[in-house]
Amino acid sequence: MxxxxxxxxxxxxxxxxxxxxRATDVTKHYPVRGRRQVLRAVDGVSLAxxxxxxxxxxxxxxxxxxxxGRCLVRLTELTSGRVEFDGRDISTLSARRLRPVxxxxxxxxxxxxxxxxxxxxxxxxxxxxxxxxxxxxxxAVRRRVxxxxxxxxxxxxHLDRYPHEFSGGQRQRIGIARALATNPKxxxxxxxxxxxxxxIQAQVLNLFADLQEEFGLTYVFIAHDLGVVRHVSDRIAVxxxxxxxxxxxTEALYSDPAHPYTQALLSAVxxxxxxxxxxxxxxxxxxVLTGEVPSPAxxxxxxxxxxxxxxxxDLCAVERPRLTPKASGRQVACHxxxxx
Amino acid sequence: xxxxxxxxxxxxxxPWRTAAGDLLRNRTALAAAAVLLLVVLASLxxxxxxxxxxxxxxxxxxxxxxxxxxxxTVPVLTPSSTGLGLGVTPIGPTWDPAHYFLGAxxxxxxxxxxxxxxxxxxxFIGFTAALLTCVVGTLVGVVAGYAGGVVDAVISRVxxxxxxxxxxxxxxxxxxxxxxxxxxxxxxxxxxxSLWLPVTIIAAIYVPYIxxxxxxxxxxxxxxxxxxxxxxxxxxxxxxxxxEVLPNVVPTAIVFVPLMTALAMLxxxxxxxxxxxxxxxxxxxxxxxEDGLGLLYTRPAVTIAPGLLxxxxxxxxxxxxxxxxxxxxxxARLRGGV
Numbered sequence: 001m002x003x004x005x006x007x008x009x010x011x012x013x014x015x016x017x018x019x020x021x022r023a024t025d026v027t028k029h030y031p032v033r034g035r036r037q038v039l040r041a042v043d044g045v046s047l048a049x050x051x052x053x054x055x056x057x058x059x060x061x062x063x064x065x066x067x068x069g070r071c072l073v074r075l076t077e078l079t080s081g082r083v084e085f086d087g088r089d090i091s092t093l094s095a096r097r098l099r100p101v102x103x104x105x106x107x108x109x110x111x112x113x114x115x116x117x118x119x120x121x122x123x124x125x126x127x128x129x130x131x132x133x134x135x136x137x138x139x140a141v142r143r144r145v146x147x148x149x150x151x152x153x154x155x156x157x158h159l160d161r162y163p164h165e166f167s168g169g170q171r172q173r174i175g176i177a178r179a180l181a182t183n184p185k186x187x188x189x190x191x192x193x194x195x196x197x198x199x200i201q202a203q204v205l206n207l208f209a210d211l212q213e214e215f216g217l218t219y220v221f222i223a224h225d226l227g228v229v230r231h232v233s234d235r236i237a238v239x240x241x242x243x244x245x246x247x248x249x250t251e252a253l254y255s256d257p258a259h260p261y262t263q264a265l266l267s268a269v270x271x272x273x274x275x276x277x278x279x280x281x282x283x284x285x286x287x288v289l290t291g292e293v294p295s296p297a298x299x300x301x302x303x304x305x306x307x308x309x310x311x312x313x314d315l316c317a318v319e320r321p322r323l324t325p326k327a328s329g330r331q332v333a334c335h336x337x338x339x340x
Numbered sequence: 341x342x343x344x345x346x347x348x349x350x351x352x353x354x355p356w357r358t359a360a361g362d363l364l365r366n367r368t369a370l371a372a373a374a375v376l377l378l379v380v381l382a383s384l385x386x387x388x389x390x391x392x393x394x395x396x397x398x399x400x401x402x403x404x405x406x407x408x409x410x411x412x413t414v415p416v417l418t419p420s421s422t423g424l425g426l427g428v429t430p431i432g433p434t435w436d437p438a439h440y441f442l443g444a445x446x447x448x449x450x451x452x453x454x455x456x457x458x459x460x461x462x463x464f465i466g467f468t469a470a471l472l473t474c475v476v477g478t479l480v481g482v483v484a485g486y487a488g489g490v491v492d493a494v495i496s497r498v499x500x501x502x503x504x505x506x507x508x509x510x511x512x513x514x515x516x517x518x519x520x521x522x523x524x525x526x527x528x529x530x531x532x533x534s535l536w537l538p539v540t541i542i543a544a545i546y547v548p549y550i551x552x553x554x555x556x557x558x559x560x561x562x563x564x565x566x567x568x569x570x571x572x573x574x575x576x577x578x579x580x581x582x583x584e585v586l587p588n589v590v591p592t593a594i595v596f597v598p599l600m601t602a603l604a605m606l607x608x609x610x611x612x613x614x615x616x617x618x619x620x621x622x623x624x625x626x627x628x629x630e631d632g633l634g635l636l637y638t639r640p641a642v643t644i645a646p647g648l649l650x651x652x653x654x655x656x657x658x659x660x661x662x663x664x665x666x667x668x669x670x671x672a673r674l675r676g677g678v
Contacts (some may be wrong), residue, residue: 075568102574115565119355119587125566128583129573161352178569 017050020218021072021105021186026081026091027242028067032297039297041067043242043304044081046323049186054212054219056233056250058226058265060293064242065222066110069188072220073105074098086185103133103182110191112171116163122174123149123159129181148177151214152207169200176207180215188220193228205232226269230254238262241304242296244323248330258332258339260309264289303335311336359591362667369663372656379653383459390453393437398457399621402448407431407439416440416448429638445631445642454623454631455645461624462650465539466605470597472543473604477550478593482585484551485558486577496555499548507545508610514541515616538617542604550596554589561588591668598661602654609650625650 026045029038041064049055057065070076072083074090083091090101109115116125123145130141146156152173163171172192179187189208193201209232211217223229229236230250237247238259246259257263264287289308294300300307306316315335323333330339353361363369390398405416409431417428430444442451484495502510518537523530530536561567561584570580605625611617612626620627625646632642 070568073572075572099574099576102572105572107569107572109565109569111565115569117566117584117587120583121354128570128575132573132575132579162355165352175569178573182573 017052019048020051020086021049021220022084023047023068023072024082024084026068026071026083027079028064028071028076029079035297037297039295040064040242040299041296042071043296043299045239045242045244046081047237047244047247049218049220051185051218052212052216053234054221054232056229056236057220057222057239058224058229058236059239061224062293062296063239064296065224065239066190067242068239069107069190069220069222073102073107073186073188075107103129104184105186105188106179106182106184108172108175108179108187108189108192111195112168112175113163113195115175116171118163121160121162122154122166125163125174126177126181129178133182144181145177148180151180151211152177167200168196169204172196172204173207176204176211180211183215184217186218186220188222190222191224192221194223194225201228208232226265238265241294241299243304243333244331245305245333246330247323248328248332252328252330256339258326258330258337259305259334260311260338261305263287263338303333311338355591359667363663366663366666369660369666372659372663375652375656376660379459379649379656380463383456383463386453386456386460389456390450394441394450394453395438396450396453398449398453398623400449402444403428405448407434409434409436409439416444417446427634430635430642432639433641442641442645443639445628445639446635447631451628451642451645454628455625455649458623458625458628458646459649461535461618461622462605462608462626463653465535465542465608465618465624466601469539469542469546469604469608470600472539473546473600474550474593474596476543477547477596478554478586478589480547481551481554482558482581482589485555486562486581486585488559488562492555495551499551502545503548503552505545507607510545511541511607511611512614512616514544515611519616519619533619535618535622538608538611542607542611545607546600546603550593550600554592557589557592558585561585595661595665595668598657598664602657602661605650605654605657609646 024046026042027040028042029040032039043064045064045068047055057068059065067076071078074083074093078091081091082089085101085105088101090098093101116122120128123142126148127141127145130136130144135141135144145159149156149158154170154173154177158166158170163174166174172195176192192208193204196204205228208219208221212219219232221229221232233250235247235249236253237244238253238261239245240261246253246257246262248258253262254266257266267287287310291308294304294307300317301320302318303309303312303316303321306312309316313336319335321333321335323331325331326337326339328339390396396402402416406413407416408414414431416431418431419428428446430446430448431440432443434440434443437452440450440452442455445451445454480495480499484492484499515538518530518541519532522532522534523537523540530540567580567584570584575583608617608624609626609629612624613630615630618624618627628646629643632639632644632646635642
């Protein structure tokens, strides 16, 4: 990734706004036990998140999207690359210097069961970040916790309950209240609805939307469900094997996928309206990819997708395509993109 | 959704209260607790018995003393009539609480009084050693598990070394060395004859048995998302350990306390029996068994009584420990609650 690419993101990005979070060539490699290879969970990802927008990140299981989310808020140490939050490089800050930055960026987790300490009451869980950052005296904290409960749609009677007494959707609301406690600018939501019933998913997604409007939040919304991501995102980054293969505005991406992988992913989304796969644009054939996703510990040379790509040519095996800005404002990492 | 949002609902009981309720409903555990309570109370009453009922000093030999049996004055020790006639035969059980209820040992001391005093020692050593083991083991396990990396590697290897030695061998070696010199470790000084010496030794050798499982538990906890959330909220590590990690491992540590007490008492008895535990004139159940060894054929009660008490107490502790574990096992409760 070069400097021009990043500048291009700023200028061409659909929603206006300052860059709140910028990742530059972020990589996260895990050593593989007993072998010399490394597992390339995140492999050279660059992106910019604008203030007030929702950037969706989609990809199959194991494509590194969760790891990327953790890297962005530095819950995981980067192998290399840099992450700037609010104009400040946070990728090399010491744990102590990072602490005052933490409140500005919060994570909402996938599993609302695992993300709440089973031995603490819901009110205490939400109060914890306030206590850590010395929000105020006990009554101020209590007031703020009640307020947060109200904001996420929980009752005051819930304050003294334990996590196991709540439903999945309610637990996720507690997790959201905790993330909101410190008044963050950025919330990285790591598959926040994928563990919930479909009927509850909509409620929680609407809550996310309301909160964004009310508090001017910026979201990085990680999901594997294309329908969910489409519903909430302004722009979408598609990940494959630790790399972003396409990053575009939501409508442009859905109507006109430029990367063969995006096209294949979208063709797998069934359309409820008429049972075909054509909602926008020309009728789409269902593209069934052959073969397995290669292991991130043993990535193909050149383009990571070439082993399964119906359009792959000799060049794809030799040269790794860069994520390049196109005239339409989208970015695609493909030698032979399907759209401009 | 399962929750009925009834406003003004009563504050839901915390995990501790739920566990206490479960324990109080467990009759087997309660019976074991009653037995233990009886043993503890009896031991606490040792001075009352010695001073006011038996009128005897259990730490003083009465080689030429006499006592009253069936209204007749008889010597406490008589020359042995068996073997070469060199030893002595102490008086046997009289079943008279005021006069050598369980007989005398080979120094003419009241066995029952010594048993009660010995119970104090054995229970004290067992319980304090277990408590110390659990506290130290928890801290070590939590630090190793949460810190990971080099700290974990060093701590784990040290634990492995301690673990690798047979428990009794290690305890005997430590005791033999420390009984001559006492122990000086920084600000901690333990005199050679003190009861704290066996406490320290027993506590130290069992630390790996607590620290290793707790380290494993913390390794799992460390990757839980609520710990990540705490890290992400900017909480300093000591606070995370105190607020998020410890509340989840303390129940496990508590489960170990009664089981560890039983184990520590057995170890204490074994060491004392081998003369490297509690030192005379203090009595413990182990030393009384040793006292009775030479009288096994003539006065078996001296050996059997402390042996039975050890068996009874450790069995009760184990049953109680099982009850505590059933009540505190958080995973079982969480599965039931969802």
